[in-house]
Amino acid sequence: MTLRIASLIFLLTNILSYPLAAQSKEKEKAPSSSLHKHEQAAPAQSVASWHKADPKRVCMVTDMEFPRDQMPIKVKDRTYYGCCENCKERLGTDEVVRKAVDPISGKSVDKAKASIAAGPDGSVVYFENDANLEKFIASKK
Numbered sequence: 001m002t003l004r005i006a007s008l009i010f011l012l013t014n015i016l017s018y019p020l021a022a023q024s025k026e027k028e029k030a031p032s033s034s035l036h037k038h039e040q041a042a043p044a045q046s047v048a049s050w051h052k053a054d055p056k057r058v059c060m061v062t063d064m065e066f067p068r069d070q071m072p073i074k075v076k077d078r079t080y081y082g083c084c085e086n087c088k089e090r091l092g093t094d095e096v097v098r099k100a101v102d103p104i105s106g107k108s109v110d111k112a113k114a115s116i117a118a119g120p121d122g123s124v125v126y127f128e129n130d131a132n133l134e135k136f137i138a139s140k141k
Helices: 002-029 085-093 130-139
Strands: 071-075 078-082 099-101 108-110 115-118 124-127
Touching: 071 085, 078 085, 099 124, 115 130, 124 130
Parallel strands: none
Antiparallel strands: 071 078, 099 108, 115 124
């Protein structure tokens, strides 16, 4: 009889703890509140094609367009934009993050001075001038 009671207690404990275990696993899969804003970001808009982006709405570290203006970060005489404190720090200290390559000319461009195109998924590409940006957009149609 003692063995039956012990088996019943074991069985009930496992059955009752199952929903708690399932909830715990779902929490592990859910995004953590400690993630940066850019890691939870959705594309700025549902645009079906490439378009010229407003630099103020681009995180120049993650190279993503956002629906709202980003934090302005002054470095020397230029203004870059970032979505969080981590991006602010990187833009201020890492010169490589502040540069991009124009896919039309192949030249290095400073992100603060670049023309910027954004795609339907929110990703951005930097150009040395509007003419190259327009050529790029035309090639995507």
